[in-house]
Amino acid sequence: MSTNIVLCGVGGQGTVLASKLVAAAAMNKGFEVKSAETIGMAQKGGSVMSHLRIGEDALTPMIGTGEADLIIGFEPSETVRMLPFLKKGGAIITSDRAVMPVTAALKGSSYKGSDMTDYLKSLKDIGKLVIVDTETAVREVGSSKAMNMILLGAASRAGLLGDITHEDIIEAMKRKVKPQFVEMNIRALEFVRL
Amino acid sequence: MHKEFMMGNEAIAMGAVAAGVNLVAGYPGTPSTEVLETVAKYNDGSIYVEWSVNEKAAMEVAAGAAYSGARTLVTMKQVGLNVASDPLMSLEYVGVKGGMVILVADDPGPISSQTEQDTRTFAMYSKVPCFDPSSAQEAYEMMIEAYEYSEKYNTPVFFRPTTRVCHAYASVEVKDENEFYTNRPEGFVKDSSRWVIFPKLSNRNHALIEKRNRELSDVFSDYARNAFLKGNTRKGIAANGISFAHAMETIKGSEEQPNILKVATPFPFPEKLAVEFLKANNEVLCIEELDPVIERELTYICGKYHLDTKIRGKLTDDVALSGENSRDDVTRYISSFMGWETGSTEADTTVPELPVRPPVLCAGCPHRASFYAVKQAMKGRETIFAGDIGCYTLGNAMPLDMVDTCLCMGAGVNIAQGVGRIKPDTKCFSFVGDSTFFASAITGAVNAVYNQSETTIVILDNSTTAMTGHQPHPGTGRTMMGEINAKIDIEAVLRGVGVEVVERIDPLRLDEAVKKVKETADKPGVKAIIFESPCAMLFKPERPMCVGDNCIDCRKCIKEIGCPGLIIRDNKVVVDDSLCNGCGLCSQICPVGAIKASEGK
Numbered sequence: 063m064s065t066n067i068v069l070c071g072v073g074g075q076g077t078v079l080a081s082k083l084v085a086a087a088a089m090n091k092g093f094e095v096k097s098a099e100t101i102g103m104a105q106k107g108g109s110v111m112s113h114l115r116i117g118e119d120a121l122t123p124m125i126g127t128g129e130a131d132l133i134i135g136f137e138p139s140e141t142v143r144m145l146p147f148l149k150k151g152g153a154i155i156t157s158d159r160a161v162m163p164v165t166a167a168l169k170g171s172s173y174k175g176s177d178m179t180d181y182l183k184s185l186k187d188i189g190k191l192v193i194v195d196t197e198t199a200v201r202e203v204g205s206s207k208a209m210n211m212i213l214l215g216a217a218s219r220a221g222l223l224g225d226i227t228h229e230d231i232i233e234a235m236k237r238k239v240k241p242q243f244v245e246m247n248i249r250a251l252e253f254v255r256l
Numbered sequence: 257m258h259k260e261f262m263m264g265n266e267a268i269a270m271g272a273v274a275a276g277v278n279l280v281a282g283y284p285g286t287p288s289t290e291v292l293e294t295v296a297k298y299n300d301g302s303i304y305v306e307w308s309v310n311e312k313a314a315m316e317v318a319a320g321a322a323y324s325g326a327r328t329l330v331t332m333k334q335v336g337l338n339v340a341s342d343p344l345m346s347l348e349y350v351g352v353k354g355g356m357v358i359l360v361a362d363d364p365g366p367i368s369s370q371t372e373q374d375t376r377t378f379a380m381y382s383k384v385p386c387f388d389p390s391s392a393q394e395a396y397e398m399m400i401e402a403y404e405y406s407e408k409y410n411t412p413v414f415f416r417p418t419t420r421v422c423h424a425y426a427s428v429e430v431k432d433e434n435e436f437y438t439n440r441p442e443g444f445v446k447d448s449s450r451w452v453i454f455p456k457l458s459n460r461n462h463a464l465i466e467k468r469n470r471e472l473s474d475v476f477s478d479y480a481r482n483a484f485l486k487g488n489t490r491k492g493i494a495a496n497g498i499s500f501a502h503a504m505e506t507i508k509g510s511e512e513q514p515n516i517l518k519v520a521t522p523f524p525f526p527e528k529l530a531v532e533f534l535k536a537n538n539e540v541l542c543i544e545e546l547d548p549v550i551e552r553e554l555t556y557i558c559g560k561y562h563l564d565t566k567i568r569g570k571l572t573d574d575v576a577l578s579g580e581n582s583r584d585d586v587t588r589y590i591s592s593f594m595g596w597e598t599g600s601t602e603a604d605t606t607v608p609e610l611p612v613r614p615p616v617l618c619a620g621c622p623h624r625a626s627f628y629a630v631k632q633a634m635k636g637r638e639t640i641f642a643g644d645i646g647c648y649t650l651g652n653a654m655p656l657d658m659v660d661t662c663l664c665m666g667a668g669v670n671i672a673q674g675v676g677r678i679k680p681d682t683k684c685f686s687f688v689g690d691s692t693f694f695a696s697a698i699t700g701a702v703n704a705v706y707n708q709s710e711t712t713i714v715i716l717d718n719s720t721t722a723m724t725g726h727q728p729h730p731g732t733g734r735t736m737m738g739e740i741n742a743k744i745d746i747e748a749v750l751r752g753v754g755v756e757v758v759e760r761i762d763p764l765r766l767d768e769a770v771k772k773v774k775e776t777a778d779k780p781g782v783k784a785i786i787f788e789s790p791c792a793m794l795f796k797p798e799r800p801m802c803v804g805d806n807c808i809d810c811r812k813c814i815k816e817i818g819c820p821g822l823i824i825r826d827n828k829v830v831v832d833d834s835l836c837n838g839c840g841l842c843s844q845i846c847p848v849g850a851i852k853a854s855e856g857k
Contacts, residue, residue: 122501126583
């Protein structure tokens with residue numbers, strides 16, 4: 063059976079890089095990988111998602127309703143938006159930091175990240191729910207661009223990436239990023255202690 | 257052979273490289289852009305690669321090279337094909353010597369396009385054979401085959417993936433460099449009976465093309481990428497591209513297996529294979545996006561061969577008439593067709609209301625300042641703001657609301673002229689980006705001067721082709737071969753075609769910009785304003801702005817310009833440091849001077 067992962071967030075948050083890293087780690091272990099990304103106009107502040115499927119029996123890059131083993135959400139309302147993809151007993155790793163769309167600011171109708179995370183906590187049929195205080199995490203890791211590694215590390219440390227281990231992710235990261243950023247990225251990957 | 261994780265577009269590009277492509281020309285457009293970029297990135301200098309000024313130029317450059325025996329690739333998105341259709345329609349009559357593949361990426365949805373047009377239909381119209389891949393792996397291999405067919409039959413061929421094939425990633429088995437084909441073009445050989453299109457040639461070749469396409473229909477019936485996969489029922493599914501991949505996923509493991517017809521060459525249609533498939537079924541469901549191409553062909557073949565197989569799809573409202581086919585759509589269509597039960601899913605009514613996220617101009621985007629300056633300058637006046645294709649189409653969003661029309665590349669300049677002809681007291685503005693200006697707005701400027709319009713042409717010059725990912729263009733001087741040439745100066749072009757009033761304005765100096773716009777727009781005849789400020793993505797952010805304690809919470813900044821860098825947190829306006837690039841437009845709008853550059857960073 064394939065492992066199906068949905069990564070979601072707002073354009074510019076770094077979902078694509080995280081998805082590529084998991085794919086590279088899976089390829090290094092000899093697995094077949096398929097994925098699909100949002101590219102184009104929607105990237106400009108819109109909702110973006112990556113579908114990632116690991117395993118021989120994935121015939122298409124897209125994940126269907128109720129098929130995802132894991133959702134990695136970079137923004138709490140985007141995590142909620144992607145819930146229909148999650149299978150019963152599936153896992154969620156999400157940032158709690160809301161990104162306000164311009165429309166919300168204009169109408170004065172800003173929503174709270176906690177409304178979203180409270181809803182997630184109220185759900186039954188969730189195998190595992192990890193809510194990460196990414197604002198604190200990013201500050202402590204020391205880079206505003208580290209959110210993707212922080213969330214990905216949480217997923218791999220929790221063993222939620224199927225056959226891909228935490229060590230596999232670290233290996234793949236070392237191969238992808240410039241040497242001067244390796245140490246910071248390891249700090250990010252190790253940040254969430256479960 | 258070895259495996260690489262690549263995007264569909266990368267697989268297409270590397271397929272062309274493996275096939276020995278000599279020249280690649282294109283114009284950027286989602287979802288096609290990465291094809292040419294991948295060839296350029298891989299290029300060791302032996303392949304000539306260019307971003308052409310538009311798709312028509314790309315098609316013609318590639319045609320010339322293909323006349324000379326080169327293997328060529330032209331890349332564009334589906335609407336780009338409309339621009340390139342003039343040379344294409346004639347080129348099919350003339351034919352080519354070297355293999356020529358026209359990569360046109362279709363965009364069901366549409367996700368980032370104006371239309372849901374179908375290049376398969378265009379293939380039928382132009383009589384150009386068409387290849388339609390269903391995955392990145394297939395795209396790679398099919399690209400190599402497309403060159404062989406093109407060369408064998410001396411015709412350009414279409415290669416037509418859709419967004420979900422272009423932008424999907426997969427582990428693709430690719431050739432090693434020593435397995436690549438090398439094509440050594442002999443150069444152009446003069447033969448006016450072959451390369452000069454005249455009625456006599458067109459008449460002769462028209463008949464030959466029709467016969468060749470009949471022959472190709474037979475050849476494609478045996479082409480392994482068109483496939484009849486036998487099931488164990490009298491029901492069949494005909495599909496192509498990503499819909500085929502989704503369908504295979506849906507039927508995987510089910511006891512009842514429909515027969516499958518996979519169509520990889522929608523034109524010429526593999527008729528013999530289709531007859532065999534139709535005879536095995538009482539009923540067939542066609543699952544395809546955009547036009548019902550397969551459905552019409554199967555319906556036609558049923559008539560021609562007196563088959564009583566019932567054909568269903570878009571024309572019978574069994575499949576949606578527009579939009580892309582999601583996994584769930586395909587599963588729903590097949591389940592209903594096969595009479596399979598589907599698990600009912602009850603909508604969760606306790607889901608909190610989710611924010612809508614329409615795409616917006618980036619924080620610090622200079623277009624926001626340009627639009628705002630014109631808006632302020634024209635307050636209270638009767639105006640038309642004709643927009644165009646690019647990031648700046650997003651100037652339509654509230655609160656800017658500065659795009660009244662948008663049609664196609666370069667149209668705005670002429671649309672504004674048309675509006676002005678009907679109501680001459682309207683102040684007519686058109687907004688066009690620098691890349692779009694070169695692609696297709698220059699003729700509009702000439703038209704305005706020649707016909708003495710009252711209009712202001714606003715060029716939003718951010719020194720790049722931003723929407724598609726920062727490709728160079730004639731105004732940047734950089735080419736895809738890495739050369740840096742003289743920049744083509746927009747002001748000189750405008751003055752050269754007779755625009756006498758041309759103002760260069762920095763949009764981020766708001767008061768001055770508003771004043772200059774007013775002065776310029778009130779002059780008679782054709783005027784041009786060039787707003788010069790680089791794309792916010794192209795340089796390192798300056799110090800972000802911050803909101804001081806003297807903020808009176810009037811929220812004018814948010815209401816006037818709607819920058820994503822200004823947000824409301826705990827009921828106060830604050831600057832989102834991670835987005836703000838310190839352009840300072842908001843600080844020029846704040847009535848009490850509460851927004852300032854932050855101290856160091």
